[in-house]
Amino acid sequence: MRVGLLGGxxxxxxxxxxxxxxxxxxxxxxxxxxxxxxxxxYDLGKSTTGGIFERKGMLNAPPTVLLTALQSLKAEHELEESQMSIYLTKMLERRPKMRSTGHASPSVENDVLYRTGAEHIQSMATCDACDLQGQVSRPTRATSRPYIHYGVVASGNQVIKSSAKRDQLRTDLGALCVEMEAAGLMNNFPCLVIRGICDYADSHKNDRWQKYAACTAAAFAKELLLHVSAEQTSHEESIGQILGIATSLSRLNTKIDLDQLRVAEGAEFDAYGQVHAACHPATRIDLLHSIQNWARQPDRKRIFWLNGMAGTGKSTISWTIAQWLTDQAPSGVVDLGGSFF
Ligand SMILES: [Zn+2]
Structure with missing residues (x-):
């Protein structure tokens, strides 16, 4: 896997x-x-007293190969209708049961937008008793096709069920949509986010549109994939490489108390009876130098992570460095300051 589409x-x-x-x-x-x-x-920034939102940190952009596919699809949509409704129709033809399990469009009469501040009656399960005056009147669309909107997706840890908070996200971030998964993923697993809209993030929100909205997101993903270049994708780093290095390092450096890690008995360097191989002279020179430079830094990170396939020499490199450290301190005391290698 090299690129990700986060649909939902x-x-x-x-x-x-x-x-x-x-x-x-x-x-x-x-x-x-x-x-x-x-x-x-959105929960990383803060609204200042002047009402201006201060953003903290920035998340990665989607992979270039997906942005290129997106541009190609948008260009096609200038000329032709999206294929999404065709895919949705075919889906229901192939699996008619999906109609009765909520995957077909609940139809426009069930799409009601309320004015900001026109709140839901909390004791009621449905909106039948909600104030008709609070409904926003919108022109009828000429088609039942899902529309596609491109822009900012706001992501955070809270469920938003408030029209005021929702509107604040629009003011602060220019967001078109709010959800709860993307922010946690973007910096570890760069992907493109595709969200089917199932409510308006206000107190009236219910789950009636959720399954259909998940289907429209999947339909868009399918259409986009037809524009993704396999050749270009093969140049992207694999997800295994990205996740293996990025998440293991950050998790180990921050969440685990390294002193709590147990030593595997008999596996320590210079354990009784152990004979260790070492790198042949004049091999692995650059890598050994960078590890030695790491070991010399007083303020180094606590882990030097050697990541590679089985049998590529990680243990041999470790033993070579361990021997070098021992030679540096002939008294037998090697102080790595709590670092792990
Ligand atoms: Zn309501």
Whole structure:
């Protein structure tokens, strides 16, 4: 695996005054622009007293190969309709049972947007008793096709069920959609986020549109994949390489108390009866130098991570360095300051 599409559902943030008419069942795609990578982690920033949102940190942009595919698809959509509704129709033809299990569109009468501040009656399971005056009147769409919106996806740890908080995300971040998964993933596993809109992140939110919205997101993913170049993808780093190095290192450096790690008995360097191989002279020179430089730094990170396939010489390199450290300290005391290697 080399690239990721994070498909699923999210809460829509329409902005009718600005012409952003997001409806249930539409999809929102994370798209970088300006200083944003397309996904913004909203609980990392803070609203200042002046009302200006201060953003902290920045998440990665999607992989180039997916952005290229996105541009190609957008160009095609200038000329032709999206294939999404065809895929959704075929899905229901192939598996008619899905109609009765909530995967077909719940139809526009069940798509109601309430004004900011027009709250749901908390004791009621449905919106039947909610104030009709609070409903926003929107023009009927000429088609039942899902629309595609490109822009910022806001991501955080809380479920947003408040029209005021939702509107704040639009003001602070220019977000079109809010969800809870992307921010945790983007910096470890760069991907493109595809969200089917299933509610408006307000107090009226319910799960009626969730399955259909998940299907529209999947339909977009399918259409996009037809524009992804296999040749270009093969140049991306594999997910195994990215995850193996990035997450193991950060997890080990931050979450585990290294002093708590147990020593495997008999496996220590210079354990009784152990004979250790060493790198042949004049081999692995650059790698051994970089490890030696790491070991010499008083403020080094606590781990030097050797990552490689079985049988490529990690143990031999470790023994060579251990021997070098022992030679540096003939008294037999090797002080690595709690570092692990
Ligand atoms: Zn309601």
């Amino acid at each position: 559902i999210g809460g829509g943030i329409p902005d009718l005054e600005q012409g952003v008419d997001i409806r249930l069942g539409d999809v929102v795609i994370s798209q970088p622009s300006g200083t944003s990578g397309g996904v913004e982690q």
